Amino acid sequence: MPKTISVLGAGMFGTAIANILAENGQRITLWSRDEAHAESIKVTRENAKSLPGYKINDGVEPTSNLQSCLEDCDVVFFCIPSSAFREVVKLAQPALINPATMVISTTKGIESAGFNLMSDVLRQELPAHNIGVLSGPNFAEEIVQKQLTATVVASKSSQLCELTQEILHTAYFRVYSSDDIYGVELAGALKNIYAIAAGFGAALGVGQNTLGMLLTRSLAEMSRFAHCMGAKPLTFLGLAGVGDLIVTCGSPLSRNYQLGWHVGKGLSVEQATVKLGRLAEGLNTVSTVKFKATELDVYMPIVNGLYNILFKSMAVNDVINDLMMADQPNDVEFVVS
Numbered sequence: 001m002p003k004t005i006s007v008l009g010a011g012m013f014g015t016a017i018a019n020i021l022a023e024n025g026q027r028i029t030l031w032s033r034d035e036a037h038a039e040s041i042k043v044t045r046e047n048a049k050s051l052p053g054y055k056i057n058d059g060v061e062p063t064s065n066l067q068s069c070l071e072d073c074d075v076v077f078f079c080i081p082s083s084a085f086r087e088v089v090k091l092a093q094p095a096l097i098n099p100a101t102m103v104i105s106t107t108k109g110i111e112s113a114g115f116n117l118m119s120d121v122l123r124q125e126l127p128a129h130n131i132g133v134l135s136g137p138n139f140a141e142e143i144v145q146k147q148l149t150a151t152v153v154a155s156k157s158s159q160l161c162e163l164t165q166e167i168l169h170t171a172y173f174r175v176y177s178s179d180d181i182y183g184v185e186l187a188g189a190l191k192n193i194y195a196i197a198a199g200f201g202a203a204l205g206v207g208q209n210t211l212g213m214l215l216t217r218s219l220a221e222m223s224r225f226a227h228c229m230g231a232k233p234l235t236f237l238g239l240a241g242v243g244d245l246i247v248t249c250g251s252p253l254s255r256n257y258q259l260g261w262h263v264g265k266g267l268s269v270e271q272a273t274v275k276l277g278r279l280a281e282g283l284n285t286v287s288t289v290k291f292k293a294t295e296l297d298v299y300m301p302i303v304n305g306l307y308n309i310l311f312k313s314m315a316v317n318d319v320i321n322d323l324m325m326a327d328q329p330n331d332v333e334f335v336v337s
Helices: 012-023 035-044 066-070 082-095 118-125 140-144 158-168 181-204 208-229 233-237 239-249 255-264 269-276 281-296 301-312 316-325
Strands: 004-008 027-031 051-055 060-063 075-078 102-105 131-135 149-155 173-178
Touching (some): 004 066, 012 027, 012 051, 012 060, 012 140, 012 158, 027 035, 027 066, 051 140, 066 082, 075 082, 075 158, 082 118, 102 118, 102 158, 118 131, 118 181, 131 158, 131 181, 149 158, 149 181, 149 239, 158 173, 173 181, 181 233, 181 255, 181 281, 181 301, 208 233, 208 239, 208 301, 239 255, 255 269, 255 281, 281 301, 301 316
Parallel strands (some): 004 027, 004 075, 027 060, 075 102, 102 131, 149 173
Antiparallel strands (some): 131 149
């Protein structure tokens, strides 16, 4: 049965998700807080700001009116940067009066104050609603090109997982389910850190041995941190973990990879951010995770090294030497229990 669905956030991923939903016959509203942006999409049927060159399905109705697009809504996808996520959820809250409305986050970030993931924000601000997260190796540019893609929806609600699979499943987009909402979301946030490191390494011209070491040790760090935070470490061996890690650490389509590349080529963090024209979620995540790992006494040498480069202006060669020559604790590949 067709559903009434709103996608909040007319960026790259929000637009791609809205397109899939509309192709599947759902009634879709795509919200942008910028009235001119919403009007441009409506008139041209193209998101020239975020995904130029790709047609927006006629079933997508762009709007800047948040109240109207949430009335009588069955499902709401929040595709909002983490820096503005809570603000938009609070703006949406008065219109989400039906507790049966399901809310799903697609944001891969962490709110520094309190170390809140976006599902935590939804739970705090919308406690009456079933909550889910969507994460995986999902570049929006490839989704709108209809390249074969898979993702994971995670929720404690089996009804939410089943409905999400139903409304998003296509011949090119497959949705798997999980009950480890925290692990799936944490994996999506953590991999952004290592994408910055991979872009940095690529700018320095590192070899394949180094890349292989970086990917596997990154996964080990993610697994250790997940275990201490209460997530299921095996979740990190799935699409939201190793799948997304491989994609973002190996592709210049990732804005986190791009940030690392520009810094590796000699730009400051501020200059690299200006060049990107948008915030890389991983930058905030590096500092947030570094302090949380210190608090929990979790061994995360790559996070610490990257933090010293990005925020302490430490010389790259000194960081690399520290990583390679430091005393090794009882360092195992993965924690699985």
